[in-house]
Amino acid sequence: MNNLEPQYLVTIVTILVTGIGIILGTALPAIVEGRAVSKALDSISRQPESANEIRTTLLISLALLESTAIYVLLVMLILLFANPLLDRFF
Amino acid sequence: MQTISPQVVFLLFGLPVRNTVIATWAAMGLIFCSVFLINHFKPYLLEDLVNFISNMIAGIMNLKHVEHYLPVLGTLVIFIAVANSIGTLPIFSSPTSDLNSTVALALVVFFSVHYYGIRSKGFKKYLKEFASPIFLLPLEIISQFSRTISLSLRLFGNILSGELIAAIVFSLIPLFMPLPLMGLSLLIGLLQAYVFMALSSLYIASAIEVSDL
Numbered sequence: 001m002n003n004l005e006p007q008y009l010v011t012i013v014t015i016l017v018t019g020i021g022i023i024l025g026t027a028l029p030a031i032v033e034g035r036a037v038s039k040a041l042d043s044i045s046r047q048p049e050s051a052n053e054i055r056t057t058l059l060i061s062l063a064l065l066e067s068t069a070i071y072v073l074l075v076m077l078i079l080l081f082a083n084p085l086l087d088r089f090f
Numbered sequence: 091m092q093t094i095s096p097q098v099v100f101l102l103f104g105l106p107v108r109n110t111v112i113a114t115w116a117a118m119g120l121i122f123c124s125v126f127l128i129n130h131f132k133p134y135l136l137e138d139l140v141n142f143i144s145n146m147i148a149g150i151m152n153l154k155h156v157e158h159y160l161p162v163l164g165t166l167v168i169f170i171a172v173a174n175s176i177g178t179l180p181i182f183s184s185p186t187s188d189l190n191s192t193v194a195l196a197l198v199v200f201f202s203v204h205y206y207g208i209r210s211k212g213f214k215k216y217l218k219e220f221a222s223p224i225f226l227l228p229l230e231i232i233s234q235f236s237r238t239i240s241l242s243l244r245l246f247g248n249i250l251s252g253e254l255i256a257a258i259v260f261s262l263i264p265l266f267m268p269l270p271l272m273g274l275s276l277l278i279g280l281l282q283a284y285v286f287m288a289l290s291s292l293y294i295a296s297a298i299e300v301s302d303l
Contacts, residue, residue: 056149056288063285067240070247077254082094 010085018076025072033065094250096188110188117173117185143167150288151295159294162202166195167287174249174279178272184279187249189242196242199290200234207297216297241289248282249275 040058044051078084098106128135143164147156170186177184185191207216221227252275260268 053149059281060285060288063244063281067244067247070244070251073251074243074247077251078094081254081258 007086010083014079014083014085018079021072022076025069025076029065029069033062036061036065096183108188109183110185110191113176113182114173114185114191116182117169117176120176121168121172140164147287147291150291153295159206159291162198163287163291163294166199166290167283170195170245170283170286171280174283175276177249177253177279178276183253184249186245187253189246192242192246195245195286196238199241199293200238203290203293203297206294210298237293241286245282245286248278252278 037058040054044054096108096110099109099112100107125136140160144156144160147160147163148154151159173185173191175184176182177187186195204216211219220230252271256268256271256275259271
């Protein structure tokens with residue numbers, strides 16, 4: 001580990017971090033969104049005449065929850081394909 | 091191939107013009123031409139569209155008369171929907187896949203929230219409502235900035251990640267594999283346009299807070 005050049009070290013650490021980051025960043029929002037959808041379906045079945053309002057609220061809330069997953073995906077894509085840290089060592 | 095910062099195509103009076111700016115001009119031309127043609131042949135479709143958007147905004151803001159807010163919000167939803175979808179055409183890349191465009195749209199929402207709040211309540215009363223419990227004032231200021239940043243980054247991240255994934259899969263399996271991904275990014279583009287408009291109308295509704303509905 002001591003005689004690795006900095007580019008190799010940065011690349012290896014980047015690959016590890018993106019692997020773990022993508023797994024956590026897509027699994028956790030998916031679990032939470034599933035819980036929100038199940039509560040919304042329960043409330044639609046309990047009160048069918050407010051289905052439109054519940055659908056609107058559900059869509060907005062799902063897009064808000066999805067946005068954190070998109071932030072994680074964006075950072076991972078930048079790290080993989082346009083890594084700014086590889087040019088820091090000269 | 092779309093990278094994080096888009097490519098410069100030519101120089102106009104010494105300023106670099108990127109390919110997303112050209113796609114913005116194309117989106118504007120598309121909206122103008124299609125509105126002109128629809129108005130010439132079937133004008134009731136345009137009235138239906140304006141009524142549909144107006145009912146959507148009235149449902150979200152819980153107001154009966156939304157004519158003051160309809161221009162800004164209607165323009166946002168139509169432009170963002172067209173701009174997100176124009177990236178699937180061959181030579182264009184979506185205008186909203188550029189961080190500059192989405193920050194500009196989020197700044198429009200930021201200034202219009204304060205404008206509508208001051209117009210409906212008066213300057214002193216609006217500022218007093220910001221600082222009503224005085225220890226909540228830093229939280230209010232931070233929440234204003236974080237709303238703008240999250241609006242712009244949500245739209246930018248969704249559209250850019252769709253384009254990057256389509257480009258990467260295109261370099262692996264050329265003909266069939268990008269098609270479901272492009273369909274998914276069209277759907278996500280329309281949904282993100284609706285979410286942008288819904289969130290901005292919620293922010294405007296919380297800034298005006300009129301008691302008569």
